[in-house]
Amino acid sequence: MxxxxxxxxxxxxxxxxxxxxxxxxxxxxxxxxxxxxxxxxxxxxxxxxPPDRAVVEVSVEATGDTAASVRDQLSTDSERLTQALREAGLSDEQITTGRFSIREERVPPRLPESETPDEPVYFGTHSFTLDIDSVDSTGDVIDAAIDGGADSIDRIEYTLSxxxxxxxxxxxxxxxxxxxxxxxxxxxxxxxxxxxxxxxxxxxxxxxxxxxARFDEEAMADAASTDLRPDDVxxxxxxxxxxxxx
Structure with missing residues (x-):
């Protein structure tokens, strides 16, 4: 062009x-x-x-009573999400790990003893950075991520090749x-x-x-698909x- x-x-x-x-x-x-x-x-x-490239960050989340159980759940959910993104047309090179963490949820120091959990609770996140070379397909990729089990859409950046x-x-x-x-x-x-x-x-x-662009989960809930209209770069x-x- x-x-x-x-x-x-x-x-x-x-x-x-x-x-x-x-x-x-x-x-x-x-x-x-x-x-x-x-x-x-x-x-x-x-x-x-106009942008000709989009970078989207999506993530899956899990909670459990052990770090190992959270890890296993993240692994299962991540594989499901990755497969959905592949079916949406993204290659493995376009899907990279952005952040992976598992941590124990700490009890606030002044929480009454009656409200203190009997067992520790662990929280994990596995985020993926999606490099999309067709801006027009960004909404479709986000829809595929949500259908594939993504718990959050953290960032939508429109840029240039x-x-x-x-x-x-x-x-x-x-x-x-x-x-x-x-x-x-x-x-x-x-x-x-x-x-x-x-x-x-x-x-x-x-x-x-x-x-x-900001992904408004409530606004998109009633829509049949995600419609995004990026500004110029x-x-x-x-x-x-x-x-x-x-």
Whole structure:
């Protein structure tokens, strides 16, 4: 797919947070030219696109009077859940363990003796991280997880594949550089100067901002299937550029 079709208003999505300063460089750093003048500006830009990858965390839970019984129950429930996810189209590589824990439920120190359990109670959790490469199928995968015995849907993150993210970041960097040059031209003109060349360029920051969805168990209880509508994902870039001016 052409990456340009993934961008939602590239020009409109670019935002700029710019600052500039006029300085005379130290002679030791400029080869002895104490008259060298520079302007340093920062340019930022953001690009947005629909997500093409989803990461969902689901888990099974169990309680029992021994750690071994909880372990065995988690093993049975986990196998049932995993099989349901396989039948929904996920490969084993897309289903990874996120968290596994078994712990004894501690009795609050001031609980009346009459309310203290006769036997210890153990609680266990086995969570799985699901890497879904078809965003449109996220709801179906969640439905399959619930039907397969998942006790909770802990996280739904919409993000980008590596290729899409890299393409958007490249576009954001180009836009950030253009924004920096525009700001430098304005500043140079204000001090009756002009841009001669670039002295230094640094990629100063930026990153990916995924979107998240919350699984509302009560709202979904009456629905025939899970319907999720993710927001766009934002990729940002920041550059710092130093220009030599006349």
């Amino acid at each position: 052409d990456r340009r079709t993934l961008l939602l208003g590239v020009a409109a999505a670019g935002t700029t947070a710019l600052s500039g300063c006029l300085s005379a460089a130290q002679s030791g750093a400029t080869g002895g030219d104490s008259n060298l003048r520079t302007i340093t500006v920062t340019g930022t830009a953001e690009m947005q696109a 590596d290729g899409t993210r890299d393409s958007l970041r490249e576009d954001a960097l180009q836009s950030a550089v253009d924004n920096a040059r525009t700001e430098a031209d304005v500043l140079a003109e204000r001090v009756d100067s002009g841009i001669i060349d670039v002295q230094h360029v640094t990629s100063a920051g930026g990153g990916l901002s995924p979107s998240y 934002t990729v940002s870039a920041t550059v710092e550029v130093t220009y030599r001016i006349s």
